[in-house]
Amino acid sequence: MNPRRKKRLTIILSVLIGLSVVAGLVLYALSQNIDLFFKPSEIHQGKEDTGLKAQLGQRIRIGGLVVPGSVKRDESSLKVSFKLADMRMPIAFNDADPMVTVKYDGILPDLFREGQGIVANGVLAEGFIIEASEVLAKHDENYMPKELAEDAGKAHTKPSY
Amino acid sequence: MWKWLHPYANPEITYHFTGKLTPWFTWLSIILLAIGLTWALLFAPADYQQGESFRIFYIHVPAAILSMSIYVGMAIAAFSGLVWQLKLADASAAALAPVGAVFTAIALITGAAWGKPMWGTWWIWDARLTSELILLFLYLGVIALHNAFEDKALAGKAAGILAIVGVINIPIIKYSVEWWNTLHQGATVSKFGKPAMSADMYWPFLFCFFGFAFFVAAVTCLRFKTEILSRNSMRPWVKALVKEEIK
Numbered sequence: 001m002n003p004r005r006k007k008r009l010t011i012i013l014s015v016l017i018g019l020s021v022v023a024g025l026v027l028y029a030l031s032q033n034i035d036l037f038f039k040p041s042e043i044h045q046g047k048e049d050t051g052l053k054a055q056l057g058q059r060i061r062i063g064g065l066v067v068p069g070s071v072k073r074d075e076s077s078l079k080v081s082f083k084l085a086d087m088r089m090p091i092a093f094n095d096a097d098p099m100v101t102v103k104y105d106g107i108l109p110d111l112f113r114e115g116q117g118i119v120a121n122g123v124l125a126e127g128f129i130i131e132a133s134e135v136l137a138k139h140d141e142n143y144m145p146k147e148l149a150e151d152a153g154k155a156h157t158k159p160s161y
Numbered sequence: 162m163w164k165w166l167h168p169y170a171n172p173e174i175t176y177h178f179t180g181k182l183t184p185w186f187t188w189l190s191i192i193l194l195a196i197g198l199t200w201a202l203l204f205a206p207a208d209y210q211q212g213e214s215f216r217i218f219y220i221h222v223p224a225a226i227l228s229m230s231i232y233v234g235m236a237i238a239a240f241s242g243l244v245w246q247l248k249l250a251d252a253s254a255a256a257l258a259p260v261g262a263v264f265t266a267i268a269l270i271t272g273a274a275w276g277k278p279m280w281g282t283w284w285i286w287d288a289r290l291t292s293e294l295i296l297l298f299l300y301l302g303v304i305a306l307h308n309a310f311e312d313k314a315l316a317g318k319a320a321g322i323l324a325i326v327g328v329i330n331i332p333i334i335k336y337s338v339e340w341w342n343t344l345h346q347g348a349t350v351s352k353f354g355k356p357a358m359s360a361d362m363y364w365p366f367l368f369c370f371f372g373f374a375f376f377v378a379a380v381t382c383l384r385f386k387t388e389i390l391s392r393n394s395m396r397p398w399v400k401a402l403v404k405e406e407i408k
Contacts, residue, residue, distance in 0.1 A: 009244045016325060023329045035342045036287040063342055109281030111210060119344050136280045141349040143215060143358035145206030 037063035037119050041086050043128055044098040054124050061121045062100055062130055063138060067093055068114040079105045087117055104132040111137035173398045175249055176389045183382040190375035197368025205365045217275045219366055222350065223373040225268035228296060229331055231261035231377060235303070236328045239321035251317030252392055254324060255307045256384035260377055262300035269293060280344060288337035289345035292330055299327040313392055 001009070027034070038047070038060055046053040054060045064084035071082040081103045085093055102120045112118060117140065122132035168174050201219035208215035235257040242250035272290070273283045284290065306320035338347045350356045356363050393399050 005244055012240065012243055012325065016328070019326055020329055023333075027333070031341070034288050034340075036285070036344055037342050039342070063344075109279065111279050134282070136282055136285065136344060138344055139211070139279055139346050141347040141357045143211075143218070143349060143362055144209045145359055145362065146209045 037061035039086050040064045040084050040100040040128075041098040043100050043124070056124055056126060058124050059122070060124055060130070061119055062102065063087070063117065063119040064100070065093075065117050066112070066114050067099060071114060077105070078107065079103070080108065084118070084120075100128045100130060102130045102132050102135070104135050106133075106135070108135055109137040111139055170247060170249060172249060172389050172393050172396070176386055179382050179386050179389075183379060183386075186375045186379035186382060190372055190379050193368050193372030193375060195372075197365055197370075197372045201365035201369055205362050206359075208362075211279060214275060214278055217271050218349075219369045221268060221271040221275060222366065223370040224264045224271065225293070226370065227373055227377055228261055228265040228268050228293070229334060230374075231257055231264060232296065232300070232324075232331060233328070235261060236324045239317075239324040242317055243321045243325070248314070248317075248392065249389070251313065251321065252388040253381075253385055254303075254317070254321065256381055256388050258300055258303045258307065258320075258324075260380050260384065262297060262304060264373075264377070265293065265297040265300055269297065285344050287343040287345055288341045289334065289343050292334040292337050295330055296327075296334060299323065299330060303327075 035047075038054055040062065042048065043054055043062065045051075062084060065087050067083040067085050071080065073080050081101060083099045083101050085097045085099050102122070104120065104122075109118075112135065117138035119136045119138050120130055120132040121134040121136075122130040125131055169178065198219070202216055205216070205219075207213050235254045238250045238254040238257065241247055242254060269290075272293075276285075277283050303320045303324050306323055307316050310316035310319065337343060338345055349358055350363070350366065356366075358366075390399055390402075
């Protein structure tokens with residue numbers, strides 16, 4: 001390789017390596033802010049890596065699995081409340097898990113159901129309660145035809161809450 | 162290998178070589194997309210939770226994967242253009258940029274259309290969506306720089322630097338769903354390991370993916386030929402070619 005090309009190659013490679021290091025450091029420094037949501041256990045104990053805790057009255061997003069049997073609907077309005085637990089594989093629920101109660105007044109998304117992952121945006125209140133203003137369903141990466149899901153024993157009908 | 166590659170630094174030889182490839186890519190793409198899209202949109206089974214809406218997967222995922230692959234291809238072309246000062250490498254980077262931008266836009270728009278009924282929102286500033294939006298802006302920047310200078314060599318250099326710097330965004334898009342908590346789900350299909358969907362949903366996806374990939378190849382060949390012609394418009398071989406066309 002002739003010296004001029006070699007020089008250009010070294011310049012470009014060193015700029016690229018330098019920039020990747022900078023980007024890596026920036027992302028590392030921002031990592032807690034890039035997370036879209038808190039997990040329920042992080043509301044109880046603080047963020048996993050930084051120990052950062054959400055303050056009362058702070059506007060946060062919370063993400064977790066809807067605990068089966070915890071969804072309570074108000075008879076006369078759209079008000080609904082449910083409990084969230086940490087997402088983990090394989091999916092399992094335990095009464096001792098740290099949980100957060102979400103209170104919401106509005107229409108739930110199509111994919112909302114018990115055992116499904118959701119992300120709620122709201123204000124943290126006393127007693128691990130979130131007064132949510134927005135509830136979004138988080139879908140997982142698994143796709144399955146109905147027949148297979150029935151074989152696997154998965155509920156596929158949309159329950160009416 | 163260098164000996165074998167050398168003739169392709171000549172625009173005329175590359176122009177005719179690309180011209181020979183184009184019909185192959187076009188026909189492969191038409192056949193694969195016809196089979197793949199019919200199979201995917203009409204015959205593949207509906208998802209047990211999302212129902213029919215999941216079919217947008219067959220356009221969204223190929224578009225998203227290709228938007229990143231095209232970028233990597235464009236950056237490699239820009240890199241060789243900068244280091245070895247190959248004019249054709251710059252021309253191919255310029256040919257790829259708008260194709261990539263369109264596929265990024267398709268990925269973003271189909272994603273939003275799926276997100277509204279499934280998640281409950283068109284858009285959310287999570288790591289995956291934001292980094293893909295940045296990819297669109299990078300493409301637009303590269304296109305703008307290619308057109309900002311009269312001198313094509315200078316334009317290639319400026320756009321090339323932006324394209325190479327932007328490569329940092331690619332691993333961020335790819336791993337955003339693993340590094341951070343995002344609303345966007347993890348990868349369903351990957352090169353390694355079993356896809357997280359059943360075989361009768363996965364096969365039509367493969368047809369669609371390769372159909373769109375050959376579509377990109379065909380469109381890029383056409384654009385590449387046009388770039389070569391416009392950059393060499395003063396050369397005798399181009400003039401001879403045009404005279405042939407007019408006759």
